[in-house]
Amino acid sequence: MHLDHRETFPERHTHGDFRPDGGRRALRIGIGGPVGSGKTATVAALCRALREEWSIAVVTNDIYTREDAEYLLREAVLPAERIAAVETGACPHTAIRDDISANLEAVEELEESVGGLELVLIESGGDNLTATFSKGLVDAQVFVIDVAGGDDIPRKGGPGVATADLLVVNKTDLAPYVGSDLGRMGRDAAVQRGELPVVFTSLVGEGGVEPVAEWVRGRLGAWR
Secondary structure, three states: OOOOOOOOOOOOHHHOOEOOOOOEOOEEEEEEOEOOOOHHHHHHHHHHHHOOOOOEEEEEEEOOOOHHHHHHHHOOOOOHHHEEEEEOOOOHHHHHHHOOHHHHHHHHHHHHHHOOOOEEEEEOOOEOOOOOOOOOOOOEEEEEEEHHHOOOHHHHOOHHHHHOOEEEEEOHHHHHHHOOOHHHHHHHHHHHHOOOOEEEOOOOOOOOOHHHHHHHHHHHHHHO
16 A cells, blocks of 8 residues: 655655756656565666666665665666665665655755756565555555566565556566466466556566566656
């Protein structure tokens, strides 16, 4: 379930569609999903695919470390000043859905320090099928699952699978080795999601992130 925090933090310009200087603020897309599904790898691949087209920044969430941000820095997907880390100190759901103040502050500081941002990717800490982002934090959300977690995940549903603006089924290259039926996953996802889009990816393959990148491009085009 999304929660709207506009009354909680009314002073923050991150809630409006425009910055104080009158420019359109960055589109904010949340990336969530279970531990090990490939959230950080998806963020990294999106940065590589889109950084020549759009001005991008990233906010990562970890409970007690900055491991995901450090991974992105090591991979040099963006300059260091475009990557911010939030240490939630508690359940990752809290920082993206309930008390979103730390993430809002990180986004606001990036908007002010980098300037002219068009896209901010906000990665959740390792979560589960119940995790969703507050509407006060993101404009759209992507939920990443992987075939190694079992081909029954789409059938089990949950808010992340059923309601995310885009569902990504990752690590399709592993399907033959873990006994996952991709066709079944697609059919079950369609039952849970109706007309909401689903894409299948294998980030180890050339252009593996392209279906996700194309969806992001569409959202950015509509936003701008």
